Amino acid sequence: MNEMVKVDRRDAKLALAHIYVAFIALGLGGLAGLLQTLVRSGKFELPANISYYTILTTHGVLLGLVLTTFFIIGFQFAAVSRTAGTFSDRVRFWGWVGFWLMTVGTAITAFFILIGQASVLYTFYAPLQAHPGFYLGLTLVVVGSWVSGFAIFAHYARWKKEHPKQVSPLLTFMAVANMILWLVCSLGVAATVLIQLLPWSLGLVDRVNVLVSRTLFWYFGHPLVYFWLLPAYMVWYAIVPKIIGGKIFSDSLARLSFILFLFFSIPVGFHHQLMEPGIDPFWKYVQVVLTFMVAIPSLMTAFAMFATFELYGRSKGATGLFGWLRKLPWGDARFFAPFVGMVFFIPAGAGGLVNASHQLDQVVHNTIWITGHFHLTLATTVVLTFFGAAYWLVPHLSGRVMTKAMNRLAIIQTIVWVIGMTFMSGSMHFEGLLGAPRRSAFSTYGNSPQALEWIPYQIAQAVGGTILFIGIILVLIIITNLAFFAPKGETEFPVAEVAEGAERTPLAMENWKLWIGITVALILIAYTIPFIDMIQNAPPGSKGYKLW
Amino acid sequence: MAKEKMKGKATGEDNLKGTLASVFLLGFFLIFTWVSVYYLFLERL
Numbered sequence: 026m027n028e029m030v031k032v033d034r035r036d037a038k039l040a041l042a043h044i045y046v047a048f049i050a051l052g053l054g055g056l057a058g059l060l061q062t063l064v065r066s067g068k069f070e071l072p073a074n075i076s077y078y079t080i081l082t083t084h085g086v087l088l089g090l091v092l093t094t095f096f097i098i099g100f101q102f103a104a105v106s107r108t109a110g111t112f113s114d115r116v117r118f119w120g121w122v123g124f125w126l127m128t129v130g131t132a133i134t135a136f137f138i139l140i141g142q143a144s145v146l147y148t149f150y151a152p153l154q155a156h157p158g159f160y161l162g163l164t165l166v167v168v169g170s171w172v173s174g175f176a177i178f179a180h181y182a183r184w185k186k187e188h189p190k191q192v193s194p195l196l197t198f199m200a201v202a203n204m205i206l207w208l209v210c211s212l213g214v215a216a217t218v219l220i221q222l223l224p225w226s227l228g229l230v231d232r233v234n235v236l237v238s239r240t241l242f243w244y245f246g247h248p249l250v251y252f253w254l255l256p257a258y259m260v261w262y263a264i265v266p267k268i269i270g271g272k273i274f275s276d277s278l279a280r281l282s283f284i285l286f287l288f289f290s291i292p293v294g295f296h297h298q299l300m301e302p303g304i305d306p307f308w309k310y311v312q313v314v315l316t317f318m319v320a321i322p323s324l325m326t327a328f329a330m331f332a333t334f335e336l337y338g339r340s341k342g343a344t345g346l347f348g349w350l351r352k353l354p355w356g357d358a359r360f361f362a363p364f365v366g367m368v369f370f371i372p373a374g375a376g377g378l379v380n381a382s383h384q385l386d387q388v389v390h391n392t393i394w395i396t397g398h399f400h401l402t403l404a405t406t407v408v409l410t411f412f413g414a415a416y417w418l419v420p421h422l423s424g425r426v427m428t429k430a431m432n433r434l435a436i437i438q439t440i441v442w443v444i445g446m447t448f449m450s451g452s453m454h455f456e457g458l459l460g461a462p463r464r465s466a467f468s469t470y471g472n473s474p475q476a477l478e479w480i481p482y483q484i485a486q487a488v489g490g491t492i493l494f495i496g497i498i499l500v501l502i503i504i505t506n507l508a509f510f511a512p513k514g515e516t517e518f519p520v521a522e523v524a525e526g527a528e529r530t531p532l533a534m535e536n537w538k539l540w541i542g543i544t545v546a547l548i549l550i551a552y553t554i555p556f557i558d559m560i561q562n563a564p565p566g567s568k569g570y571k572l573w
Numbered sequence: 574m575a576k577e578k579m580k581g582k583a584t585g586e587d588n589l590k591g592t593l594a595s596v597f598l599l600g601f602f603l604i605f606t607w608v609s610v611y612y613l614f615l616e617r618l
Contacts, residue, residue, distance in 0.1 A: 324596075324599075327595075327596065328592065331591070331592040331595040331596060332589055332592045335591045336589070338591075339587075346591050346594055347591050347594070347595075348591075349591055350591075371599060371602060372602075372606075374603065375602060375603045375606035378607055379606060379607060379610045384611065384614050385607070385614055387614060388613050388614050458610075526587070
């Protein structure tokens, strides 16, 4: 029972390949981020005529799309192999096909960004028009991720067949839910790229319906955020309890929250388009309501985490209202980094509620507040959780152990990240409230008094960005050590058990036909009428612009 | 067996008062942030 369950070596190789690409993307994308904050401080200019927007696109694509997708799929492959058994040769083969499609796609996309043919930012909004190679590369990344998703589904189906009337392992269930979410939402981005943007950039059609393309993008773009977040929740629900020596508060609650994310994270894209004309306010309202519904599973998660920590602390004799906090293993980076990620999700979630409210969005829309917001959600909550996971996942897969010195460095890394992000994201939030735009290089806007007010905040962002880049160097040192230089040995892949007092998980939790049916129904309700409206009342469309 | 424990009187180990306090604090923070930005919106009307 207590014998250490290891991920099969062949599966480990597949997972590690993904994680290596993810951390290479972190290094390159992080460097681009550092340069951006320096440019925006007004004290630094990029050499050799490199455009700010090329760097900005590199940063967004490498960190928002490549780091995340590769880490998530690598982590999920490892988690599924660990909890639902070693992959068949066929599943592993398709896993590698997915990996190479994504890697080749990333290389093509990166090439066209770096030669300055695709400075369209990671949202690639029309009418900004990139080289067709940019769209083609992104298509390969998405198709590769689909192949990997189906490999996970096939393995899950085999497990279900071999274990009739049994509830699947929690981590496998969560990976399946996340890949269903990804598959359903990425249909939107595939549609806009293949039907609209690629033919338009190839010159096969002259004009593009901008509103339709933005709507399809945000049909994908918001659930994308949850595709990033759910693997962090996998770590919080199913792994962190084991690391601290506790139990999962409730398996059913964890699964229910994932099902609710599947329902409510997709039909909500309009809250990114609240300021756009051409969408009836009623449908914006419907999607705002659905957006607030998606806060519920996050609040459930917060409750479950507090409860897990408190139950553990009290089992160790903690007293008082918050005495249990003292019992947590603060010196263990595998716990500390994800915990800090959880704490940062509180201001991140609060900002999210602001962004999703129609009137409040008028205060913050397209300001750098939004950039500050997703540097709390993705670049702190999710990324610190991924770092914390990598501290045991990489040595588990590479057959090594983390030394005390590396653990200490990982704790320092987390603290460095907190300091850097507090400076950077904090000043982005405040500067945004003063009206400073996002997605723009340094400018004093003709020395307007309002724009001059923003400069101190931009200097604070450069300070924060520099500290964060030091954090990136530290994590790269740690990961390189864990992958290639740490002492050989066996590291545990921690998977928590459910608390004894918890109710049994009902089998109905895995009624995927019903869950997918409800998901599709909600999408149709939220999108059908406004989408028909956009097409029937479409303006002539826009030709492409290359503003670089 | 699980149910027996659930029905039993809350012992020191089952005490979730800290969790209750934590979720209340979290809720207050969310409301405070929302109201602060809403106030800014009203001010700028």
